[in-house]
Structure formats: structure tokens, C-alpha cells
Amino acid sequence: MFNNILIIGLGLIGGSILQGIIDNRLADNLYAIDFDKSVIDNAIDDKLITNGDNELLTLARTDVLKDCECIIIAVPAFAVKNILEQIKTAISHKLLPSDVIISDTASTKGNILKDAFAVFGKLPPNLVLAHPIAGAEKSGFMARNGALFKSHKLIICPHDFNHQNTVDKIATLWQALGASVDFMPADKHDEVLALTSHLPHLLSYALTFQLAKDEESLNIFRYAGGGFRDFSRISASSPIMWHDIFLANKQAVLKGLDNYQTILNQLKSAIENDNSDDLLETFEIAKNAREHFGRLLVEKEKLKNSS
Amino acid sequence: MFNNILIIGLGLIGGSILQGIIDNRLADNLYAIDFDKSVIDNAIDDKLITNGDNELLTLARTDVLKDCECIIIAVPAFAVKNILEQIKTAISHKLLPSDVIISDTASTKGNILKDAFAVFGKLPPNLVLAHPIAGAEKSGFMARNGALFKSHKLIICPHDFNHQNTVDKIATLWQALGASVDFMPADKHDEVLALTSHLPHLLSYALTFQLAKDEESLNIFRYAGGGFRDFSRISASSPIMWHDIFLANKQAVLKGLDNYQTILNQLKSAIENDNSDDLLETFEIAKNAREHFGRLLVEKEKLKNSS
Structure with missing residues (x-):
């Protein structure tokens, strides 16, 4: 599919993309950047990547990225802007092709568009925003899984200046990794994710915090049952992320x-x-909606196991 | 442990108490009341109970409850008051012993104390409030499980006029069913349960309702991941309950x-x-508390599998 791909950030997501590309033979050469040099060294030793470094510009100066066709940025949202600046510098020094496709995996999109505009002074036609709706209990490169995205949604947020063939290429890449690709504008994406992912985390953090601060302190957890267990599971998510x-x-x-x-x-x-009446009506609507969602999950699970 | 026990309400909880008493040979004769006569008839046919009916007073008039030592009320909280009134009538007609031990399984306690006071004009010394912190996905008598309470908490809420030996007998019964018995006042119980069980349900119902009412309607669920799945699971609970x-x-x-x-x-x-700083501090406290709770759950699971 591609001759040369560069992956920036070898955490769970970046590592799983790397592994999926290898497992499905989607590229001839893979390059990677990670702030942890030992991850890069191990990936080279294990012949997972051709070359890599902990600094993008250091790697680019060795001229190995001159034919790079696609960069996937898989770092936390707040670190994307700095990466875009480095990419711009590398392009201006002809260390990266000016038409290299740039994509990402961040779970928020409006801010990435803003960052891109700030860095490039416009929205680059070859910048394609993508967000895989997938995760796992564990994090880090060692937890990578080439099948992580299989039967999961991948949302692409095309912007007004995107070249259609660039968007198509990123969609094809993700489909090859097993994802089910949908398209929606960045602002719609951010609203949907706020409701289905970000808000549940905030509400769960708030209740677990409330119980933890209770005068009875943590003893109160002894009486918590399965409802609280499920509700509060996401409170153990990474505070910084x-x-x-x-x-x-x-x-x-x-x-x-x-x-x-x-x-x-x-x-x-x-x-x-x-x-x-109000209580019963609200609970009934919620129960029916949750059961609908439960059926969607069962369908997805079937799809995952059948293919 | 007892010669004669009467269980009122053969749903999941009442049915599991019945089965646990049989499995552990804790009573010579079991009697039962359920509004669904076919459940009673089947239980008699299967020799699970000696006798039963869908009306307490009808059964009591056959004189089989004259030596009943213990009644366990396992009906929804709002139906308890009516049962207490029937018990009072049966006692006044000498169809039940005046010193019969009365216990319950309701998940709220302050209201049961209020109901008992309204019915008896005082808090009966032989009324022992108990709440098993256990449940299952399925409901109804057919879903009963004699080991349902094993290694689960059972909270007894003694009141000021309780006879200690009566409280001890109910505690011993639940310990024999495998439960880990704790004691706390009814108002404390209700506060703890409000935080660890009732509030999570309300918060989960509210968010699932919000998503269901969104203009994008249920389609939005297609983009929801594992966080929302766990958070919203309890939204499928019984609206009426x-x-x-x-x-x-x-x-x-x-x-x-x-x-x-x-x-x-x-x-x-x-x-x-x-x-x-505020966000990070709150999330850190919640994460640590959830991890503490996770460890408690692992310990409980070990206990359950080892004994």
C-alpha cells in the first residue's frame, strides 16, 4: 500500500498500528519515533522497523525519510502541535516530501485543526484527521496488538481543503487494519465523543472522588456492589491523559x-x-436505549469473531 | 437452626434464600408466599416447600404457621408495609406466634422502620432489618442460587428496641448462607447505599437518557466504546424497582x-x-480510590473461590 511509513509515538495505539501494518504487509519500510529511545532500539533489534530515533529531526537528517509517503502521529493530543512544527521544519529542509500524507489518532479533533492552522498558516490538503475508537486495559508498546482495531469504528474528519485521494488512502489503510471507517466533520466528532466517552469519564471520576473524600473514607467501598464496580471502572484511567x-x-x-x-x-x-411518572418515563427511555446499545455490541462481537 | 421458616416473596432473593436454607439444611419445614400462585404450586410439587399460598392470611388460617419461628420478607420495599399489616393481623388471631422473628431483605431501611412503627405503633423487638448486598443479571425464582450470598456483605441494621438474641439468630442464619455479616444503624446504611448503589444508577440513567434524546438519536451509540459500555450497564436495570x-x-x-x-x-x-492542578488532583484521588476498590474486589473473589 505504501513504500515508507513513519509512525510517531509507539504507545499502545502507535505500536498496534505498527504491528497491524506488519501483520498485513501494508508497507515495505517502517520508521518510528518515540521519546523513549529504548523502545526504538528494541523495535530495530526485533526488525519491526527499519530505523528510528527519539527525535524526528535527528532521524530526518539521516535522509531516510526523503521518500516517506505517510506519517501517522500517535502521541497525546497536546503533543501533536510540537510534532507538526517539526514536520514543517523537516519539509522546509527537504528532509520530508512536501506532499507527505500526515494523519493522527487523537481523540479530539477541533484542537488539532487549530494547531495545524497555527503551524502551517492554513489547513494542509494532505493532513487527514483520524480517530480509532479502540483501546485496551493495558498501555504501552508491549501491549500492542495488530488486531486491536478489527471491527472497531475509525472516524475520519475530512476538512474543507482535503484532497479526496489523500482521505481515501488513509481510509484504505485503516480498512486494511480491520477498522470500520466512518466520516464526520471535526466539530460533530468532538460532540459525539464528548457525550459517549469524555462525559462518562468525568461523571465516574466525580463519584469515585466523592466516595474517597467521605469521612468514612475508603471503608465505604466495602459495601459497594457490581453496579458501582462497572460504573467506576473508568475512574482508574490515566489522570494526565x-x-x-x-x-x-x-x-x-x-x-x-x-x-x-x-x-x-x-x-x-x-x-x-x-x-x-417523570422518573419512570426517563428510566424506561434509558433502559430501552441501553438495550439497543447492548444489541449493537453483540452484533459487533459477532462480526469480530466471524471475520 | 429453625424448625419452621416462612419466606414471603419468591423472586431471585427469596428464592435464593429458600435454596440456600435447603442446601445447608438450616430448617425442618419451609413455607412460602408469592403473589404468583404457579410459583408456589411448582415449589410444592418439587418438594422445596411444605406448603404455601399467594395470600399470607389464607395460608395462616390453615394453622400451619402456628409454630413458625422466623419470617423473611423478600418483597420490594414498597410492598413491605402491607405484609407487616398481614403479619400483625395473623398474630392477633393467634395464627402466628407473637414472638415470631421477622426479618427482611429490602435495600432501603429508614422507610421500613417507619412502616413498622406505623403498623405496630412501636418497633417490635423481634423485627430485625437485614440487607444482602448481592444480585444477579437475571431475576425471578427460576434464577435462584443457593450460593448467591456466599462471600457477599449482609448488613443488619439493629434498632434501639431489638432483643440481642433475635439479632444474633438472623446473623447466624445469614452466616450459614455464606454471607459476611456487618452491623450499622439504618440511617448510616441508607447513606452508604445511596452513595455506592443508588447514586451510580441515577447518574447512569441520566446520561443514557441524554444520549437517547439527542437529535442524532440512537445512532450516536455506534461510536460509544468500552468506557460508556461499563458506565451505562446499570441503565438497563428495572425502572419500576x-x-x-x-x-x-x-x-x-x-x-x-x-x-x-x-x-x-x-x-x-x-x-x-x-x-x-485541580483536575489532576481530583482524578488522582479517584484513580487511587478505584484501585483500592479493585483490590478489595480481587480479595473477595479469592475468598469466594477458596472456601
């Missing part, structure tokens, strides 16, 4: 949170006033 | 919700103002 996401997707998160608080106040008032 | 619980435990739920809303507003303001 989620801090970054909430600030990166601030507008959409705050808008979703406003609507949530309105609903919560309505439920509170229904409880205060013994308004049985 | 949870409606009952929120109204039965109104004061404690509203108090917990007030505190939760304060925390949520602090997080909201931290996001609005890019207050990284």
Missing part, C-alpha cells in the same frame, strides 16, 4: 455537561416531589 | 446528589478555567 482530553475538547465537554446537569436537576426535582 | 428505591431512600439520595453536584460544578469550573 484525561486532563488533556477535557481541556482539548473543552467546548463540547462543557456543552454536554450543561445538558447533563439539566437532566440531573429534573430527576432531582422528580424525586423531591414524588413525581413517579 | 429503581423508581421505588429512589423514593424510598429520598433523603439520603438527595443529600448524596447535592454533594455530587457540588463536585461536578468544581470540575466544570476547573475545565472552564484551565485549572490543571
Whole structure:
């Protein structure tokens, strides 16, 4: 599919993309950058990559990236801008082709568009924003899994200046990794993710924090059952990563949170006033929606196991 | 342990108590009441119970309950008061011994104390409130499991007029069913359960409702990942049962919700103002608490498998 691909960031996502490209023979040469030089050294020793470094410009100055066709940036959202600046410098020094396709994996998109505009002074036609909706309990390169994206959604957020063939190439790459590719504008993506991912994390963090700060302290957890177990699982997620996401997707998160608080106040008032009808109607709608979602999950699982 | 036990309500909990008593040979004769006569008829046919009916007073008039030593009420919280009234009538007609031990399984306790006081004009010394912190995905008598309570917490809420030996007998019964028995006052119980069980359900219902009402309707669920899956699982719980619980435990739920809303507003303001320190500190405390809770769960699981 590509002769030369560069992956920046070999965490769980970057590592799984690398492994998936290898497993599916989607590139001739793979290069990688990771701030942890030992990860790069091991990947070279294991013949997973042709070459790599902990600094993009250091690697680029060896001229190995002159024919690079595609860069996938798989670093935390807040680190993307700095990477884009380095890519711009490398292109201006002809260490990278000026038409190299640049893609990412960040879970927020509006901020990446803003960063790209700030760095390049425009939205590059060859910058294709992508977000794989996949993850795992464990993180890091050692937890990589070439089949991580299989039957998972991959959202591409085309922008107004994108070249269609560039978007197609990134879509084809992800399809080859097993993902189911959908398209939506960046602002829509950020709203959907705020509701389905970012808000649940914030609400779960808040309740677990409340229990932890209770005067009975952690003893109270002894009486918690399966409902709390499931509800609070995401409270164990990385504080620094989620801090970054909430600030990166601030507008959409705050808008979703406003609507949530309105609903919560309505439920509170229904409880205060013994308004049985309102409570029952809300719970019924939620139960039906959750059961619909449960059926989607079962379908997805079947798809994953059958292919 | 007892010669004669009467169980009122043969749902998942009542059925599992019945099965556990049989499996552990804790009573000579078992009697049961359930509003569904076919459940009673089948239980008699299967020789699980000596006798039963769908009406307590009808069964009591056959004189089989004259030596009954213990009644366990395993019906929804809102139906307990009516059962207590029937028990009072049966005692006054000498169809039940006046010193019969009465216990329950309701997940809220302050309201049961209030109901008992309203029915008996005092808190009966032989009324012992108990709440098994256990459940299962499925409900109903057919889903019963004699080991359901094994290694689960069972909270007894003694009241000021309880006879200690009566409390001890109920504690011994539950320990024989495998439960780990703790004691706390009813108001403390209701506060703890509001935080660890009732509030998570309310918060989960609210977010699933919000997504279901979004203009993109249910399509939005296609982009939801594992975080939302776990967070929203309890939104599929029984609307009528949870409606009952929120109204039965109104004061404690509203108090917990007030505190939760304060925390949520602090997080909201931290996001609005890019207050990284506050966000990170809150998330760190929550993450540590959730990991502590995770370790408790692992310990419990070990205990369950080893004994």
C-alpha cells in the first residue's frame, strides 16, 4: 500500500498500528519515533522497523525519510502541535516530501485543526484527521496488538481543503487494519465523543472522588456492589491523559455537561416531589436505549469473531 | 437452626434464600408466599416447600404457621408495609406466634422502620432489618442460587428496641448462607447505599437518557466504546424497582446528589478555567480510590473461590 511509513509515538495505539501494518504487509519500510529511545532500539533489534530515533529531526537528517509517503502521529493530543512544527521544519529542509500524507489518532479533533492552522498558516490538503475508537486495559508498546482495531469504528474528519485521494488512502489503510471507517466533520466528532466517552469519564471520576473524600473514607467501598464496580471502572484511567482530553475538547465537554446537569436537576426535582411518572418515563427511555446499545455490541462481537 | 421458616416473596432473593436454607439444611419445614400462585404450586410439587399460598392470611388460617419461628420478607420495599399489616393481623388471631422473628431483605431501611412503627405503633423487638448486598443479571425464582450470598456483605441494621438474641439468630442464619455479616444503624446504611448503589444508577440513567434524546438519536451509540459500555450497564436495570428505591431512600439520595453536584460544578469550573492542578488532583484521588476498590474486589473473589 505504501513504500515508507513513519509512525510517531509507539504507545499502545502507535505500536498496534505498527504491528497491524506488519501483520498485513501494508508497507515495505517502517520508521518510528518515540521519546523513549529504548523502545526504538528494541523495535530495530526485533526488525519491526527499519530505523528510528527519539527525535524526528535527528532521524530526518539521516535522509531516510526523503521518500516517506505517510506519517501517522500517535502521541497525546497536546503533543501533536510540537510534532507538526517539526514536520514543517523537516519539509522546509527537504528532509520530508512536501506532499507527505500526515494523519493522527487523537481523540479530539477541533484542537488539532487549530494547531495545524497555527503551524502551517492554513489547513494542509494532505493532513487527514483520524480517530480509532479502540483501546485496551493495558498501555504501552508491549501491549500492542495488530488486531486491536478489527471491527472497531475509525472516524475520519475530512476538512474543507482535503484532497479526496489523500482521505481515501488513509481510509484504505485503516480498512486494511480491520477498522470500520466512518466520516464526520471535526466539530460533530468532538460532540459525539464528548457525550459517549469524555462525559462518562468525568461523571465516574466525580463519584469515585466523592466516595474517597467521605469521612468514612475508603471503608465505604466495602459495601459497594457490581453496579458501582462497572460504573467506576473508568475512574482508574490515566489522570494526565484525561486532563488533556477535557481541556482539548473543552467546548463540547462543557456543552454536554450543561445538558447533563439539566437532566440531573429534573430527576432531582422528580424525586423531591414524588413525581413517579417523570422518573419512570426517563428510566424506561434509558433502559430501552441501553438495550439497543447492548444489541449493537453483540452484533459487533459477532462480526469480530466471524471475520 | 429453625424448625419452621416462612419466606414471603419468591423472586431471585427469596428464592435464593429458600435454596440456600435447603442446601445447608438450616430448617425442618419451609413455607412460602408469592403473589404468583404457579410459583408456589411448582415449589410444592418439587418438594422445596411444605406448603404455601399467594395470600399470607389464607395460608395462616390453615394453622400451619402456628409454630413458625422466623419470617423473611423478600418483597420490594414498597410492598413491605402491607405484609407487616398481614403479619400483625395473623398474630392477633393467634395464627402466628407473637414472638415470631421477622426479618427482611429490602435495600432501603429508614422507610421500613417507619412502616413498622406505623403498623405496630412501636418497633417490635423481634423485627430485625437485614440487607444482602448481592444480585444477579437475571431475576425471578427460576434464577435462584443457593450460593448467591456466599462471600457477599449482609448488613443488619439493629434498632434501639431489638432483643440481642433475635439479632444474633438472623446473623447466624445469614452466616450459614455464606454471607459476611456487618452491623450499622439504618440511617448510616441508607447513606452508604445511596452513595455506592443508588447514586451510580441515577447518574447512569441520566446520561443514557441524554444520549437517547439527542437529535442524532440512537445512532450516536455506534461510536460509544468500552468506557460508556461499563458506565451505562446499570441503565438497563428495572425502572419500576429503581423508581421505588429512589423514593424510598429520598433523603439520603438527595443529600448524596447535592454533594455530587457540588463536585461536578468544581470540575466544570476547573475545565472552564484551565485549572490543571485541580483536575489532576481530583482524578488522582479517584484513580487511587478505584484501585483500592479493585483490590478489595480481587480479595473477595479469592475468598469466594477458596472456601
